[in-house]
Amino acid sequence: MKKKAIGSLVLVSAMAMGNMSAFAADATKNADGKYDPEITITIGKQLDENTGRYGDGEDINKNPMTELTRESLGINMETTLLGGDASNYETKLRLALTSSDDLPDVFPVYSAQLAADMIESGMVKDITEDIENYMPERLKEIYDQYPNTYSTVTNDGKIYGMAVSPHLTEGEVMIIRQDWLDKLGLKAPTTIDEFEEVIRAFTEDDPDGNGQKDTYGFTYEGDTIYNNGWCADPVTIFSVFSGDMLPGQWQEDEDGKLVYGSLDEGNKKALERMAKWHANGWTFQEAAATGAWDAMTQFTEGKAGIFIGRPWCIDSVRDVTSVAPEAVVKAYPNILQENGEMTYQDAELNDGWLMFKKDFDNMEAFFEYYDWAYNPAFGTNGFKYGYIEGYDYQIQGDKVVFDSNLFDPPVADAFMPGKSTVFKNSPGFSAMEAYAAVKDGKEPETGAEVRAAAHFESSYNCAEGYAIANDYKEYQNPSKFKAAPTASMSKYWEQLQTMEKQVYTNIIYGNESIDAFDKFVEDWYAQGGDKITEEVNEWYQSVK
The missing domain is CATH 3.40.190.10 (Periplasmic binding protein-like II)
Incomplete structure (x- = not known):
């Protein structure tokens, strides 16, 4: 969905409501620009996404990053729903659907099916107007580059979520x-x-x-x-x-x-x-x-x-x-x-989608937090190299060091501020461009370029790989179907995938002749594939 389309939809919706002031902030700020009193936003998270060691007396809700968020914004990001790994986390989210009170305010969703189920439940927030009214311009510019990431969380023209830090991941x-x-x-x-x-x-x-x-x-x-x-x-x-x-x-x-x-x-x-x-x-x-x-x-x-x-x-x-x-x-x-x-x-354009509890009413504060978390990526507001010196980077004379094992003194299993957020990783852009720029001789300016330059010093061949991948990034090609399984997929897809894996493997291993491929194609359509193709294209036309 293009920016203009989003804006038009929001304008129509707002005019229909007859209340353009409905989006006024529901919290106040002090002279330092911080929320006062402090706002608490509850989040869901996979526990295994937080890496690095906590210090004495620290935990997931009390650590250098959560403290920095409070000090900078007056926002308390409090983790209330956890899952040990991806499967356990999704199970906890599904259990939370039995009572909207159990859902956190903000939570990432990693499967298209779960996103569809969340929308169907009626327990997640339509954020179409919030995007238009509260998303900072520099974030809108990012999302405008990846309009297809909205398709998974769009239903009947309304947007119920947003991709987590959309960008083109590094190529192979x-x-x-x-x-x-x-x-x-x-x-x-x-x-x-x-x-x-x-x-x-x-x-x-x-x-x-x-x-x-x-x-x-x-x-x-x-x-x-x-x-x-x-x-x-x-x-x-x-x-x-x-x-x-x-x-x-x-x-x-x-x-x-x-x-x-x-x-x-x-x-x-x-x-x-x-x-x-x-x-x-x-x-x-x-x-x-x-x-x-x-x-x-x-x-x-x-x-x-x-x-x-x-x-x-x-x-x-x-x-x-x-x-x-x-x-x-x-x-x-x-x-x-x-x-x-x-x-x-x-190619991947995002790792999951952020969704919001239906009655969550601090979207403006959330977007301030999200924009603030992007500072290291933009190299703005004093966050040129990372979030907290001594944790995700260290300055040694005129040199910036990012590998904690090379800190003075070395730090093993260092706490990683960028992972102590609602996101798996610090919001950012594709790393490939920074590596290519440094390899071409550009003097590092942004945090990403400084990191790339440091990587060239510590592991030249690996860093060179990023620059090489940048040369053909236009050949990174995500699948154009990004939605929950269609009705026929729910019935037939598992058996079709099993058949595909079996035939492909049998041919490679010499257990079937190459002619088995033609029979596979014929059987695929006959055993539900034709109906699936029809439904996939109905969805595609609806989001195009």
Whole structure:
């Protein structure tokens, strides 16, 4: 929904109400611009999102960040609903639906289905007018860049939530054992055929030089639908042949209608190629039963030579040097499509949506808090490097240090102010641009650029990965279906997903011929897929 559309809807609504003063603030401020008396806003949170150690006498509601919020704004952010992990947190929210009194004022929701259920319950607030009247202009400009993030929480033209800090997450890159390439006299691959030759050589030509056949080329996870969007992700291989029609995604065809990417003929070619690699032992043989992190561990253990993931994965696999002291890990652009263009990948624009209790009447105060929390991202109001010196950064002479292990003195498991909020992470922008700017020689100015420059010093190859990802960020392509399951999805989707995973895996593992793909497509439509496609497009037209 565009800004103009939101504004028009709000204006019409307000005129219909005949009361343009209905949005007056319900709390007062003192001469310092702080709420007086103090306002309390209750929040929900996953307990495992708070990382870092509390000091003596501190807890989730009494710590340096909550104190700073009170001192700066006169707002007390009080956590009242917790969940140990994502599943437990959602369970607690669903239990809270049995009584609106149990819902906190503000809470993040991480599934489209739960967001839809919240809206259906009538217990969450329509914030359409609040966005227009209270959201600061600099935040409106951010949300105007990502209008599709509203679609999941919009119903009958009304907005019942907002994406958490919308921005394009960092893209995936190809991560390679550079020392293996050098030993075998190879270059990083740019095409599917070059990729095949490298993974063959990494398997058969003894890249670690120990005289044993104990390595292979490519590790990936196949425990999901071969498109996980973060690490040990094989989706690049599919995009080589199918472009933006990626497994598990809904994308537009030439007529502007949504089609399910897993059915694209190009993915059949990808499966045929991956079946060849599997049969030759060039890829991780247990991928279908292994999650992303464990698949990436194959690289850390010195067994695999290539995986595809977000740039931070390079720091996550640095322990490969414990088994191979000579290991050098580098990032490269992903391989190209058959047509010579960059391959596509999935992308995230937000991590959940913020929703509000229906009778919550301090939206203006919340937006002040949200805007204040963005200060480190903008580098404004004295928050150039972070929130609190000594916790998320330390100034050492003319140098800013962000890794607490490098503080003077070092601090292990430091308290992280940006996570002691209603958000999982500090609100911010895509990190890729800052890394690219620093790599191109720009003098760091913003907090993000200073952090990027520090990362180049502490882990150059990882930081370079972010800059590389920035070069092809236009190929990060989120699925265009972002809503709760349709009626037919609720009936058929689970069995269709099971069938898809089984057929894809059986082809790769050589348990079925490549012709099984054609039968899968036929069965997919016949077993509810045609009706699902119809409903998905009805939704798409309604939000477009």
